[in-house]
Amino acid sequence: xxxxxxxxxxxxxxxxxxxxxxxxxxxxxxxxxxxxxxxxxxxxxxxxxxxxxxxxxxxxxxxxxxxxxxxxxxxxxxxxxxxxxxxxxxxxxxxxxxxxxxxxxxxxxxxxxxxxxxxxxxxxxxxxxxxxxxxxxxxxxxxxxxxxxxxxxxxxxxxxxxxxxxxxxxxxxxxxxxxxxxxxxxxxxxxxxxxxxxxxxxxxxxxxxxxxxxxxxxxxxxxxxxxxxxxxxxxxxxxxxxxxxxxxxxxxxxxxxxxxxxxxxxxxxxxxxxxxxxxxxxxxxxxxxxxxxxxxxxxxxxxxxxxxxxxxxxxxxxxxxxxxxxxxxxxxxxxxxxxxxxxx
Amino acid sequence: xxxxxxxxxxxxxxxxxxxxxxxxxxxxxxxxxxxxxxxxxxxxxxxxxxxxxxxxxxxxxxxxxxxxxxxxxxxxxxxxxxxxxxxxxxxxxxxxxxxxxxxxxxxxxxxxxxxxxxxxxxxxxxxxxxxxxxxxxxxxxxxxxxxxxxxxxxxxxxxxxxxxxxxxxxxxxxxxxxxxxxxxxxxxxxxxxxxxxxxxxxxxxxxxxxxxxxxxxxxxxxxxxxxxxxxxxxxxxxxxxxxxxxxxxxxxxxxxxxxxxxxxxxxxxxxxxxxxxxxxxxxxxxxxxxxxxxxxxxxxxxxxxxxxxxxxxxxxxxxxxxxxxxxxxxxxxxxxxxxxxxxx
Numbered sequence: 001x002x003x004x005x006x007x008x009x010x011x012x013x014x015x016x017x018x019x020x021x022x023x024x025x026x027x028x029x030x031x032x033x034x035x036x037x038x039x040x041x042x043x044x045x046x047x048x049x050x051x052x053x054x055x056x057x058x059x060x061x062x063x064x065x066x067x068x069x070x071x072x073x074x075x076x077x078x079x080x081x082x083x084x085x086x087x088x089x090x091x092x093x094x095x096x097x098x099x100x101x102x103x104x105x106x107x108x109x110x111x112x113x114x115x116x117x118x119x120x121x122x123x124x125x126x127x128x129x130x131x132x133x134x135x136x137x138x139x140x141x142x143x144x145x146x147x148x149x150x151x152x153x154x155x156x157x158x159x160x161x162x163x164x165x166x167x168x169x170x171x172x173x174x175x176x177x178x179x180x181x182x183x184x185x186x187x188x189x190x191x192x193x194x195x196x197x198x199x200x201x202x203x204x205x206x207x208x209x210x211x212x213x214x215x216x217x218x219x220x221x222x223x224x225x226x227x228x229x230x231x232x233x234x235x236x237x238x239x240x241x242x243x244x245x246x247x248x249x250x251x252x253x254x255x256x257x258x259x260x261x262x263x264x265x266x267x268x269x270x271x272x273x274x275x276x277x278x279x280x281x282x283x284x285x286x287x288x289x290x291x292x293x294x295x296x297x298x299x300x301x302x303x304x305x306x307x308x309x310x311x312x313x314x315x316x317x318x319x320x321x322x323x324x325x326x327x328x329x330x331x332x333x334x335x336x337x338x339x340x341x342x343x344x
Numbered sequence: 345x346x347x348x349x350x351x352x353x354x355x356x357x358x359x360x361x362x363x364x365x366x367x368x369x370x371x372x373x374x375x376x377x378x379x380x381x382x383x384x385x386x387x388x389x390x391x392x393x394x395x396x397x398x399x400x401x402x403x404x405x406x407x408x409x410x411x412x413x414x415x416x417x418x419x420x421x422x423x424x425x426x427x428x429x430x431x432x433x434x435x436x437x438x439x440x441x442x443x444x445x446x447x448x449x450x451x452x453x454x455x456x457x458x459x460x461x462x463x464x465x466x467x468x469x470x471x472x473x474x475x476x477x478x479x480x481x482x483x484x485x486x487x488x489x490x491x492x493x494x495x496x497x498x499x500x501x502x503x504x505x506x507x508x509x510x511x512x513x514x515x516x517x518x519x520x521x522x523x524x525x526x527x528x529x530x531x532x533x534x535x536x537x538x539x540x541x542x543x544x545x546x547x548x549x550x551x552x553x554x555x556x557x558x559x560x561x562x563x564x565x566x567x568x569x570x571x572x573x574x575x576x577x578x579x580x581x582x583x584x585x586x587x588x589x590x591x592x593x594x595x596x597x598x599x600x601x602x603x604x605x606x607x608x609x610x611x612x613x614x615x616x617x618x619x620x621x622x623x624x625x626x627x628x629x630x631x632x633x634x635x636x637x638x639x640x641x642x643x644x645x646x647x648x649x650x651x652x653x654x655x656x657x658x659x660x661x662x663x664x665x666x667x668x669x670x671x672x673x674x675x676x677x678x679x680x681x682x683x684x685x686x687x688x
Contacts, residue, residue: 254673258615265613271602329598 001103001131004170005080005303007121014241014290015234016170016210016303018124019081020227021117022136023155023164025146031156032090032109040093044108050142051097051106057138060099061106066091075312081119086111104131111156112164114139123234125167125227133223152219162219167230171237174209174287175244185237192233193217208279208306213237249291260288268339272328278309278335301338308334345447345475348514349424349647351465358585358634359578360514360554360647362468363425364571365461366480367499367508369490375500376434376453384437388452394486395441395450401482404443405450410435419656425463430455448475455500456508458483467578469511469571477567496563506563511574515581518553518631519588529581536577537561552623552650557581593635604632612683616672622653622679645682652678 004017025031029043051057066074066087074091077083082102087094087110097106107115116135118128146154152162160166176182189196196213198206213234215226248256263284267273273281286302288294307313309331315322318330348361369375373387395401410418410431418435421427426446431438431454441450451459460479462472490498496506504510520526533540540557542550557578559570592600607628611617617625630646632638651657653675659666662674 254616258617258676261613261615262610265609265611266606267609269605269609269612271605272598273602332602 001101001118001120001124001127002122003101003103004119004121005307006101006300007303008298008300009122013122014172014238015123016172017081017119017121018128018167018169019117019119020125020128020132020165020167021115022132023112023160023166024114024116024136024139024153025155026113027144027146029113032093032111032113033156035093035109037093040109043113044095046143047106047108047114047139048095048097050139051135053142054138057135061097061104064096064098066094066096072312072316075310076307076316079307079310079312083107084110084115084117087115104135106135112160123169123231123238125169125231129167129223129227159216160218163221163223163226165218165223165226166214167227168212168214169230169234170210170212171234171241172208172210172283172286172290173237173241174283175248176237176241177206177209178248179244181240181244185240188236189213189233192229194230194233207276208283210279210283210306245287245291256291257293260284260291260293264288264294264339267335270332270335273332273335274328275309275311275331278331279306282306282309282335297339305335305338345445345462345464345468345471346466347445347447348463348465349651350445350644351647352642352644353466357466358516358582359467360516361425361463361465362472362511362513363461363463364469364472364476364509364511365459366476367456367504367510368458368460368480368483368497369499370457371488371490373457376437376455376457377500379437379453381437384453387457388439390487391450391452391458391483392439392441394483395479397486398482401479405441405448408440408442410438410440416656416660419654420651420660423651423654423656427451428454428459428461431459448479450479456504467513467575467582469513469575473511473567473571503560504562507565507567507570509562509567509570510558511571512556512558513574513578514554514556515578515585516552516554516627516630516634517581517585518627519592520581520585521550521553522592523588525584525588529584532580533557533577536573538574538577551620552627554623554627554650589631589635600635601637604628604635604637608632608638608683611679614676614679617676617679618672619653619655619675622675623650626650626653626679641683649679649682 026043026046029035029039032040035043048063074088078085078088080102082098082105083096084107087096087107090109093109095108103118103120105117107117116132118132120128148154153164155161155164173182173185176185186196193216194213195216196211198211213230215230221229263281267281267285282302282305285294285297286299289297289299311327314327314330314334317334322330370387370390373379373383376384379387392407418432422429422432424446426442426449427440428451431440431451434453437453439452447462447464449461451461460476462476464472492498497508499505499508517526517529520529530540537560538557539560540555542555557574559574565573607625611625611629626646626649629638629641630643633641633643655671658671658674658678661678666674
């Protein structure tokens with residue numbers, strides 16, 4: 001599995017990353033919203049012991065105690081999609097076990113006792129599933145999960161009951177947004193029992209034409225069926241986006257180039273720029289790379305910028321210099337660092 | 345007198361150019377809208393003979409026959425403010441005598457038989473008046489003008505009767521436009537019996553925050569009073585614009601820099617750009633130079649671009665390549681030539 005930020009990926013890939021998480025709970029303990037610190041520590045210890053009993057786990061992974069991290073460091077983990085908002089809310093009782101390239105995170109005492117998550121570059125659901133399934137098995141060998149033979153795995157929230165699987169894919173759909181066909185894509189996705197959301201999940205907006213498409217149903221189909229279903233939907237959406245790209249480039253070649261090059265011009269010169277506009281312009285640069293119109297900027301640079309222009313990343317980089325009224329100024333500095341050195 | 349396009353001028357000068365024209369008619373001939381080709385030629389010959397009888401005139405000036413120029417060449421003379429639209433309309437009977445740096449043009453058979461015009465860089469009404477007055481005297485020594493001792497010089501249009509003087513100043517007022525105070529300036533100007541119009545006079549729009557302010561009244565005050573009155577009004581407007589600049593830079597320094605630098609970014613990268621947007625962005629660059637935020641672009645470059653991005657200039661440069669649907673593409677090329685080589 002590849003760290004999704006550092007991977008360059010295929011040039012024409014419209015998929016930024018794939019992600020799967022399994023929700024599991026230990027038998028005999030209340031769900032995390034009902035436990036005290038003592039019980040939480042016991043759960044952490046049980047899971048860590050079970051997980052690290054495996055020799056490979058010890059080499060590849062290490063535990064991060066959230067109560068030892070600053071607020072900004074925790075927010076950064078969220079920005080990188082390593083931990084969930086729910087884990088950050090449970091920061092006093094939560095913990096996360098992370099591998100070295102930050103592609104697998106085992107969250108403990110999130111909404112459920114255990115959330116095993118894999119995230120990797122491109123469309124890689126099957127590979128991710130194999131990897132997190134292996135971790136699931138390592139832990140299940142030692143610990144008994146809350147499981148009902150009729151229903152499947154029991155979870156804190158009923159929407160996760162059954163397989164406990166949530167698979168999602170982060171897609172970049174600028175041309176479906178330009179042609180407004182994105183509405184059709186939204187409808188198609190929800191008819192198939194899946195959801196489409198913004199970059200940071202539920203309630204977040206599809207800034208920069210980046211969306212997360214994920215399964216909604218966890219009860220009924222098998223884990224494999226869920227993943228195959230999502231995969232099939234994603235292939236359809238990729239096709240639609242590529243069709244839209246071809247059509248737009250056929251009919252509006254100069255207008256498209258204009259949009260992309262102007263985005264580059266603005267990103268290279270703006271003195272103040274807000275998050276939304278940055279995301280929109282960076283989306284045009286990504287499209288420019290994917291259409292082979294921009295050759296000297298890497299997708300890795302863009303992936304890093306997705307994180308680096310966020311408020312926590314700016315706070316982490318500029319510390320106390322960041323005030324409410326100068327965030328857009330420092331964001332512009334970070335962006336220009338990545339653009340100007342290449343010339344416009 | 346300096347060619348207004350090639351002159352760099354003072355850095356903080358908000359005046360692009362000053363212009364004065366005198367309207368005169370020969371006694372004993374109908375106004376140009378009533379004459380045939382034969383009479384027109386007679387008038388041209390009379391005026392040329394009178395004018396070139398002076399030794400200096402022969403050295404400095406030469407005659408341009410409009411019927412020997414292409415449509416595009418004629419339009420270019422208009423874009424440079426060397427000839428008027430009325431002269432171009434009368435192209436079959438009209439002629440123009442021009443000095444070598446294109447600062448003085450003697451138009452023959454325009455709306456009136458004679459329009460003596462001087463245009464020069466910066467605020468230079470008095471210098472221009474001296475120069476064109478000298479030419480007026482050279483011709484009046486040899487020819488009798490239509491003149492009424494009560495009214496003054498007679499002209500085809502009653503709005504020019506009396507002195508026949510129209511003095512105008514081309515001003516760049518970006519900050520009065522940003523703060524919307526331009527409305528007040530418009531009111532003040534018209535209360536003083538003057539008018540404010542776009543870059544290309546009556547009916548043209550104030551694209552790129554460039555306006556022409558000119559006297560309305562020609563009958564009553566002397567030529568000197570008209571010029572002094574306009575001069576005084578211009579000084580007031582310059583003060584208002586400079587006040588607005590100081591205020592905006594005090595309160596919105598980063599926003600102002602942002603606007604200026606983004607303009608540079610877009611001009612350096614756009615693939616298609618229309619005339620209006622070009623003018624607006626070039627206005628921001630001019631402001632950037634005047635505020636000392638941009639140091640590597642000259643005002644001469646911007647003055648030349650005012651002309652070079654116009655349709656006739658693009659047609660002149662790219663000839664048959666220019667079609668209705670690609671003007672904005674070629675305009676962007678011309679702009680980029682002036683911006684990219686300097687980097688962004």
